[in-house]
Amino acid sequence: MDIQAFFRELEAEQERLQVEINEVALLVRQSAAEVERLAQRNAQVNTRVRQMEAAIETYPRDAIRQLYLAAQESEVRLIAMRSQVEQLQAKQEKMQQYAQLLQRVLALKDWAMQQGLQPRTAVSDTVALARVIEAQEEERQRLARQMHDGPTQSVTNFILQTEICERLFDTNPEQARIELANLRNAATSTFQKIREFIAELRPMMLDDLGLISTARRYLQDAGEKSGMTITFTPTGTGRRLASYLEITLFRAIQQLVARARDDARASRVQVALDVEGDVATLIVEDDGAPVDFHDESPAHQKQAEALEVLRRRVEMLGGRMDVSSAGGVGTVVRLQIPVET
Numbered sequence: 600m601d602i603q604a605f606f607r608e609l610e611a612e613q614e615r616l617q618v619e620i621n622e623v624a625l626l627v628r629q630s631a632a633e634v635e636r637l638a639q640r641n642a643q644v645n646t647r648v649r650q651m652e653a654a655i656e657t658y659p660r661d662a663i664r665q666l667y668l669a670a671q672e673s674e675v676r677l678i679a680m681r682s683q684v685e686q687l688q689a690k691q692e693k694m695q696q697y698a699q700l701l702q703r704v705l706a707l708k709d710w711a712m713q714q715g716l717q718p719r720t721a722v723s724d725t726v727a728l729a730r731v732i733e734a735q736e737e738e739r740q741r742l743a744r745q746m747h748d749g750p751t752q753s754v755t756n757f758i759l760q761t762e763i764c765e766r767l768f769d770t771n772p773e774q775a776r777i778e779l780a781n782l783r784n785a786a787t788s789t790f791q792k793i794r795e796f797i798a799e800l801r802p803m804m805l806d807d808l809g810l811i812s813t814a815r816r817y818l819q820d821a822g823e824k825s826g827m828t829i830t831f832t833p834t835g836t837g838r839r840l841a842s843y844l845e846i847t848l849f850r851a852i853q854q855l856v857a858r859a860r861d862d863a864r865a866s867r868v869q870v871a872l873d874v875e876g877d878v879a880t881l882i883v884e885d886d887g888a889p890v891d892f893h894d895e896s897p898a899h900q901k902q903a904e905a906l907e908v909l910r911r912r913v914e915m916l917g918g919r920m921d922v923s924s925a926g927g928v929g930t931v932v933r934l935q936i937p938v939e940t
Contacts, residue, residue, distance in 0.1 A: 810845040835875030855883040863887025889924035
């Protein structure tokens with residue numbers, strides 16, 4: 600790799616990142632101002648609700664319903680905007696951390712030039728560091744999206760439902776009981792989703808039972824929930840690997856099965872895992888739409904970028920990853936990672 604070209608790419612990335620940081624900072628300021636405006640409006644609506652509740656017998660039924668709906672809408676908009684500000688602030692913080700790491704990498708170039716050093720190890724370490732930064736940022740963004748689209752939205756709905764119940768207790772106890780039952784069911788469903796989210800972050804079985812048992816359970820659950828036919832074929836002695844290798848292979852299985860389900864719309868997935876000898880081999884094959892690395896549409900670019908991040912992780916461990924499609928039907932991903940014997 601041309602080290603000068605590599606550092607020029609990093610410098611261009613640094614400039615692009617700074618522009619994006621400035622744009623996000625502007626969005627944070629604008630969104631914070633909108634939160635303040637919505638908070639004032641929400642306070643005004645709540646004042647009207649309290650006034651109405653103090654003399655509720657004088658209000659027509661439709662007026663009561665309209666006022667409660669207005670209060671609910673105001674609360675939803677305020678919570679949603681606050682959530683957006685939090686997401687933007689989190690993104691701003693991560694981008695600033697990324698910018699600081701880029702600056703440290705570029706400082707390494709300046710130091711090496713001052714020292715008159717150009718060792719291959721320094722180049723390799725710099726490339727590896729940049730790849731780690733990119734992979735970490737991708738993972739953080741994915742987790743942030745999952746948290747925002749899942750538990751965060753559910754908790755927002757809980758807040759609204761509890762407020763509705765509080766208001767209904769005095770005016771319509773029967774409806775309040777119905778809302779509480781709905782809230783209990785929603786809480787049970789959300790609790791299960793949070794457990795699944797935690798398991799996806801770090802399945803406890805992986806530490807206790809190892810890669811093969813954890814992969815078998817995960818693939819069984821994934822098949823039942825998605826409707827896909829998933830077959831799992833482990834070979835070898837089933838011996839335990841180093842923790843970082845097991846989590847890398849398990850994450851690869853998760854990512855590739857999710858790609859087959861969500862992007863390729865596959866009906867069948869075959870997963871083969873061999874941990875025999877000094878190389879661990881993972882093969883994931885599906886019958887869905889193949890990824891097209893030359894297609895510049897957002898959907899295909901997202902798939903290609905996700906696979907590229909996985910490839911970089913594998914290469915950082917001294918392995919290799921190949922992606923192929925036979926006759927334009929389905930996708931076969933093959934990973935090989937060296938392991939200690």
